[in-house]
Amino acid sequence: MRLVVNGTLMRGLALNHNLMNAGATFVGASRTAPVYRLWSIYDRYPGMLRVSQAGSAIEVELWDVEPAEIIGIVCQEPPGLTLGSILLEDGTQELGVLAEPYLIEGMPDITHHAGWRAYLQAR
Numbered sequence: 001m002r003l004v005v006n007g008t009l010m011r012g013l014a015l016n017h018n019l020m021n022a023g024a025t026f027v028g029a030s031r032t033a034p035v036y037r038l039w040s041i042y043d044r045y046p047g048m049l050r051v052s053q054a055g056s057a058i059e060v061e062l063w064d065v066e067p068a069e070i071i072g073i074v075c076q077e078p079p080g081l082t083l084g085s086i087l088l089e090d091g092t093q094e095l096g097v098l099a100e101p102y103l104i105e106g107m108p109d110i111t112h113h114a115g116w117r118a119y120l121q122a123r
Contacts, residue, residue, distance in 0.1 A: 002027065003065045003073070004086045004096030006038070007046040007116045010061050014045075018076045022069035027062040033087040037111045039104040043123070045078050046116040047099030047107065050087070057089055059115030060096070070095070079103075 003024070008015040011026060032048075035055035039047045048058060065073065074083055080103030086096035113119040 001065055001067045002094040003063045003070060004060050004094045006048050006058055006060045018073050019063055022065060022073050024063045024065040027064055030060050030062055031057040031089045032060055033089050035087060037109060039107040040110045041103060041107055047104045049099050056111050056114060
């Protein structure tokens with residue numbers, strides 16, 4: 001099963017070992033459809049939400065993961081992150097990590113960076 005990640009689960013970042021320990025296989029980099037916004041949660045991880053207006057394409061990674069492993073991976077994510085359907089730029093939808101709306105309240109919007117890696121590099 002495909003899993004879309006947009007933050008610390010990405011290759012080389014803080015929680016990527018959770019994917020590796022679950023036997024996940026990197027498929028490739030991609031982008032979402034331009035219907036998302038991205039926030040920095042205490043500068044530790046991003047929160048991504050689908051919006052009805054002023055969305056942008058966000059850099060993501062696609063991973064193949066055994067379905068039985070997905071819940072374990074998400075349970076190791078920071079509080080407020082959950083599974084949802086993510087629309088990719090090619091029009092396909094895949095399961096991925098999204099933020100619950102309460103998580104982004106009062107957090108800085110970093111959408112203009114178009115991805116967590118770009119945000120980290122700009123800090």
